[in-house]
Amino acid sequence: MTKPKRENIPEPTKQEISFPDTIFCGGRPFTVDDLPELSKSEGTLGLCDIRAGKVYIDECLDVALTLKTLWHEALHIAQNDFLGDVSEEQSRWGSLFVHQFLIENPAIVQIYQQLHVSGNEAAE
Numbered sequence: 001m002t003k004p005k006r007e008n009i010p011e012p013t014k015q016e017i018s019f020p021d022t023i024f025c026g027g028r029p030f031t032v033d034d035l036p037e038l039s040k041s042e043g044t045l046g047l048c049d050i051r052a053g054k055v056y057i058d059e060c061l062d063v064a065l066t067l068k069t070l071w072h073e074a075l076h077i078a079q080n081d082f083l084g085d086v087s088e089e090q091s092r093w094g095s096l097f098v099h100q101f102l103i104e105n106p107a108i109v110q111i112y113q114q115l116h117v118s119g120n121e122a123a124e
């Protein structure tokens with residue numbers, strides 16, 4: 001996958017971004033922790049334990065790969081909730097699609113931020 005080039009705007013580093021300790025998927029909280037070393041050694045970037053309400057992301061990943069991996073794990077949670085099963089292939093293309101869509105449409109992200117601030121998302 002090629003990254004879109006953003007002239008003169010350096011990507012933020014992990015130190016400049018505060019990732020949440022908890023994300024919400026389907027109205028449920030999931031704690032976000034570093035991936036266990038064994039999984040890192042196997043080349044895994046992220047995991048989710050849906051029953052335990054935990055998402056694990058390798059802390060060594062850069063910001064963009066952390067976000068894509070978060071989307072990947074969130075899609076697994078949605079697949080489990082809606083389909084009763086998970087698909088690696090669907091999560092792989094879905095996470096890349098959503099990530100790229102949000103990168104390419106910052107105005108949409110701003111609208112979501114305004115919804116969050118106003119609390120309108122709870123009305124849906």
Ligand SMILES: [Zn+2]
Binds near residue numbers: 072076088091
């Ligand atoms: Zn997966």
